[in-house]
Each structure stands twice: as structure tokens, then as C-alpha cells.
Amino acid sequence: MVDPWWSLLGAAIPAVIMGQALLMKKRRADEQRLRAGEDEKKALMCERVCTSKRMLKKVGALSKTLLAYLDCHLMVTNPLDYVEPMGKAGASGFTFHIEASKDNWHELVQKIKSKGMSPGVALKPGTPIEEVFPLVEADNPVDMVLVMTVEPGFGGQKFMADTMDKVRTLRKKYPSLDIEVDGGLGPSTIAMAASAGANCIVAGSSVFGAAEPAKVISLLKNSVEEAQFLRIPQFLMYYPKSPQLDSCGGE
Ligand SMILES: O=C(CO)[C@@H](O)[C@H](O)COP(=O)(O)O
Numbered sequence: 254m255v256d257p258w259w260s261l262l263g264a265a266i267p268a269v270i271m272g273q274a275l276l277m278k279k280r281r282a283d284e285q286r287l288r289a290g291e292d293e294k295k296a297l298m299c300e301r302v303c304t305s306k307r308m309l310k311k312v313g314a315l316s317k318t319l320l321a322y323l324d325c326h327l328m329v330t331n332p333l334d335y336v337e338p339m340g341k342a343g344a345s346g347f348t349f350h351i352e353a354s355k356d357n358w359h360e361l362v363q364k365i366k367s368k369g370m371s372p373g374v375a376l377k378p379g380t381p382i383e384e385v386f387p388l389v390e391a392d393n394p395v396d397m398v399l400v401m402t403v404e405p406g407f408g409g410q411k412f413m414a415d416t417m418d419k420v421r422t423l424r425k426k427y428p429s430l431d432i433e434v435d436g437g438l439g440p441s442t443i444a445m446a447a448s449a450g451a452n453c454i455v456a457g458s459s460v461f462g463a464a465e466p467a468k469v470i471s472l473l474k475n476s477v478e479e480a481q482f483l484r485i486p487q488f489l490m491y492y493p494k495s496p497q498l499d500s501c502g503g504e
Pocket residue numbers: 299403404405406407408409410435436437438455456457458459
């Protein structure tokens with residue numbers, strides 16, 4: 254006779270597999286929907302999380318307990334509304350989306366700086382890189398450009414290698430600019446991003462899902478530093494008198 258435990262296990266395994274398959278199906282559908290850009294509001298689905306009181310409290314608590322640069326990326330449709338609360342909470346950097354601020358980025362950058370934060374601009378994978386040039390070249394410019402390497406929405410998505418052309422274009426045009434990448438970054442994709450010119454790396458699942466997060470962080474940092482080192486001759490051609498490389502967060 255079959256042991257009842259084996260029968261239970263026999264039923265549980267297909268149920269788990271089925272659950273995983275359904276989860277993957279849902280995730281693929283979410284990704285497809287985000288890529289198709291069917292619904293602009295849903296594409297910025299982090300809005301509720303970004304602007305919740307809980308998130309502001311977290312920023313507040315972190316700013317009081319850590320001596321770290323708090324890089325806050327607001328995937329929201331009306332960033333202007335959150336400059337003041339984020340500033341009060343203790344954010345160091347405030348990154349907004351160009352797609353949500355085409356008409357008011359001048360005002361936004363000024364307000365962010367007036368609250369003591371460093372402004373950054375983010376762009377989604379489908380947005381042409383040329384759209385951020387005016388913000389980098391303005392009299393009152395942004396300090397950083399964030400090239401999204403997945404559609405904004407959730408962690409654990411696949412890195413979109415074709416976004417690296419944007420990073421290369423930016424690095425060539427602005428040798429000392431802080432260029433951030435976000436989405437799908439980890440040990441298997443960092444070399445592409447670092448050699449393209451990214452120097453600020455956002456990593457979620459590759460770090461938080463690792464057995465030894467500190468090792469993954471070192472690996473990511475080393476890749477960026479090595480790539481920066483290899484760019485020094487190119488950098489010196491542009492800035493022969495100031496051979497200093499940027500570090501994200503503006504030290
Ligand atoms: O919020 C987003 C995308 O919307 C990103 O910041 C991701 O959360 C990064 O996570 P991984 O892709 O590294 O898991």
C-alpha cells in the first residue's frame with residue numbers, strides 16, 4: 254500500500270508546479286501589458302507605493318539612522334506634489350520621470366534643489382534619449398539621468414540589453430554625468446551596463462535574493478570601478494585639468 258505521506262506529496266508537487274506556472278503566466282502578461290504601453294497610469298504602477306505615508310515614514314526613518322545617500326526614484330504622474338514631503342522626510346536625491354514632467358521640469362528641478370535634494374531624471378525604455386538632453390544642458394541642470402532597463406512596475410524583470418545604446422550615447426556626450434540603470438541588474442548583466450558607461454546601479458532581486466548580498470554588492474561595485482578605470486584616458490581627453498571621476502551621490 255502507498256504511504257499516505259507519499260500520496261500527499263504526490264498531490265502537493267503538481268499543485269506547486271501549477272501555482273508557479275500560473276504566477277509566471279501572470280508575470281508575462283504584466284510585462285507584455287507594460288511593454289505595449291496600453292495604459293500609461295498602470296505603467297507607472299509604483300505610484301501608490303512611492304507616495305504612500307508608509308514610504309515617507311521609511312525614508313524618514315532611514316535618513317535618521319543611516320549616513321547613506323537616499324536615492325529616491327518617484328515613478329509618479331505628478332512629481333511636483335512630492336518634492337516637499339520627500340525633502341522633509343530626508344531624501345538625498347529626487348528622481349522624476351521625463352514622461353510625467355515634459356511641461357514643468359524647469360520648475361521641478363528648481364524646487365528639488367531648493368529643498369536640498371539632488372535632481373535626477375528617469376526615462377522609460379521606449380522614450381528616446383534625446384528627450385533628456387535639454388535637462389542635462391540647462392543652466393539649472395539635473396545631476397543624474399536614470400535609464401530604466403525594464404518597464405517601471407515591479408522587480409525581477411529581465412534586463413533589456415537594447416537600452417544600453419542610450420547609456421553609451423549619454424556617456425559619450427557627457428563624460429562626467431552620473432548615469433544610473435535600474436531593472437534586471439545583477440552579476441550576469443552588470444558588465445554590459447558598466448562598460449556602456451553606467452556608474453550608479455539599482456539592484457533589487459539580485460541582491461535581496463542572494464545568499465550573500467554583500468558579495469553581490471562588491472561584485473557590482475568592482476565592475477563599475479573597473480569600467481570607470483578603463484575610461485580614464487577618454488575622460489582626460491575631455492577634462493585634461495581635472496582628472497576626477499564622479500561617484501554617484503556626488504561626493
Ligand atoms: O522598481 C523597479 C522597476 O519598476 C526597479 O527598481 C526594480 O525593483 C529593480 O528590481 P530588480 O529588477 O533588480 O529585481
